Amino acid sequence: MSIDSPLYGKHVVLGISGGIAAYKSAVLARLLVKAGAEVQVIMTPSAREFITPLTMSTLTGKPVISEFFTANTGEWHSHVDLGLWADIFLVAPATACTLAKMATGVADNMLVTSYLSTRAKVFVAPAMDFDMMAHRSTARNLRTLESDGVSIIEAAEGELASHLCGKGRMAEPADIVSALEKYLASEKTLAGKHVLVTAGPTYERIDPVRFIGNFSTGKMGYAVAEEAAARGARVTLVSGPVSLSAVHPSIHVVLVESAYEMLVAARAAFDSADIAIMSAAVADYAPLHASEHKIKREHQSECVLSLKANPDIAATLGAAKHAGQFLAGFALETDNEHANAVEKMERKHLDMIVMNSLRDEGAGFGTDTNKVTIYCAGGEKREFSLKSKAEVAADILNTIEECVARQA
Ligand code: C5P
Numbered sequence: 001m002s003i004d005s006p007l008y009g010k011h012v013v014l015g016i017s018g019g020i021a022a023y024k025s026a027v028l029a030r031l032l033v034k035a036g037a038e039v040q041v042i043m044t045p046s047a048r049e050f051i052t053p054l055t056m057s058t059l060t061g062k063p064v065i066s067e068f069f070t071a072n073t074g075e076w077h078s079h080v081d082l083g084l085w086a087d088i089f090l091v092a093p094a095t096a097c098t099l100a101k102m103a104t105g106v107a108d109n110m111l112v113t114s115y116l117s118t119r120a121k122v123f124v125a126p127a128m129d130f131d132m133m134a135h136r137s138t139a140r141n142l143r144t145l146e147s148d149g150v151s152i153i154e155a156a157e158g159e160l161a162s163h164l165c166g167k168g169r170m171a172e173p174a175d176i177v178s179a180l181e182k183y184l185a186s187e188k189t190l191a192g193k194h195v196l197v198t199a200g201p202t203y204e205r206i207d208p209v210r211f212i213g214n215f216s217t218g219k220m221g222y223a224v225a226e227e228a229a230a231r232g233a234r235v236t237l238v239s240g241p242v243s244l245s246a247v248h249p250s251i252h253v254v255l256v257e258s259a260y261e262m263l264v265a266a267r268a269a270f271d272s273a274d275i276a277i278m279s280a281a282v283a284d285y286a287p288l289h290a291s292e293h294k295i296k297r298e299h300q301s302e303c304v305l306s307l308k309a310n311p312d313i314a315a316t317l318g319a320a321k322h323a324g325q326f327l328a329g330f331a332l333e334t335d336n337e338h339a340n341a342v343e344k345m346e347r348k349h350l351d352m353i354v355m356n357s358l359r360d361e362g363a364g365f366g367t368d369t370n371k372v373t374i375y376c377a378g379g380e381k382r383e384f385s386l387k388s389k390a391e392v393a394a395d396i397l398n399t400i401e402e403c404v405a406r407q408a
């Protein structure tokens with residue numbers, strides 16, 4: 001057992017689906033155990049036609065799980081517990097059928113049900129015949145899984161069980177283990193850091209039942225908070241009203257409603273923060289006076305709202321920033337994107353600004369994807385393609401980590 005491997009002490013769920021490459025899963029399980037991981041195998045019913053549960057349970061020291069319950073004892077296997085137990089959820093081999101079920105959430109077996117319950121990082125190592133691998137449907141499912149945050153360990157080219165030659169051989173077990181180790185080693189780059197994230201909209205009360213708000217759903221900020229926590233940071237997530245919840249245990253959520261409340265919470269956390277990322281869509285104005293009682297149409301035929309400008313949270317933190325702190329903001333633009341973003345970064349004393357344009361399809365509010373350009377205070381500009389918000393969060397944190405390393 002290797003205590004030097006990042007896999008040491010990690011909980012790995014190894015999902016095996018029914019393809020001929022399942023014979024390689026025995027070697028894979030052996031290597032994972034040798035690296036110090038605890039391995040729990042889940043097999044689809046057809047995987048058992050290719051390799052026996054006895055082989056897998058002997059190698060891992062744990063009974064293989066394949067059904068929702070054990071037939072003779074009625075013992076129930078909880079897919080939720082298994083999903084939560086996992087630090088890494090690996091499906092190898094991943095057949096076309098299992099990939100399709102994962103991509104569409106068809107939870108008709110223990111493996112896919114556990115996949116839907118897991119909060120762990122998920123890897124799949126596809127293995128199938130050349131034509132199946134090349135099929136548009138497989139490509140589409142892989143793209144969907146990727147945008148759901150699943151990492152694909154690419155199949156290799158070579159001779160396949162059908163004697164056809166082409167892409168479809170499952171990656172070698174040693175390469176799969178290396179991919180997991182690489183991921184785990186790179187993962188904790190923010191250990192010991194305190195990251196502050198603001199997210200979501202703010203609501204500015206007009207009266208007890210009405211408010212001024214905006215279309216922000218908080219998805220981008222929550223994705224940034226999850227990514228920072230996954231990298232080992234302690235995260236304070238100051239969130240406006242959203243219907244999301246944070247998953248990672250290192251995220252401390254402070255729920256607020258108005259821009260003023262967000263400012264108070266952000267300022268309190270900022271003192272000890274190493275990195276602050278302002279992704280909230282803060283309302284620019286709030287009613288000058290919120291009515292204590294519901295405003296009734298019957299009582300006033302005209303209603304004029306006087307508004308006052310809200311505090312700028314990013315600019316307030318920018319003015320209070322001390323050496324060693326890194327402050328990033330967002331700019332959601334509709335035109336003149338480049339100039340507006342850079343002007344905002346300078347005016348608010350930000351070290352970086354993440355610009356997304358409403359002119360780009362798939363970017364902005366409510367979507368699961370985003371397309372960003374990142375400007376750094378040193379003048380650097382990085383343009384990214386349309387990606388899932390989880391992937392954009394990783395790009396943002398990679399850029400911040402590089403800037404912080406340069407500043408040190
Ligand atoms: O000026 P604008 O609202 O476009 O600036 C966007 C950036 O400033 C975002 O990072 C946003 O979270 C932050 N901001 C803030 N407080 C405000 C307005 C914007 O923190 N009142």
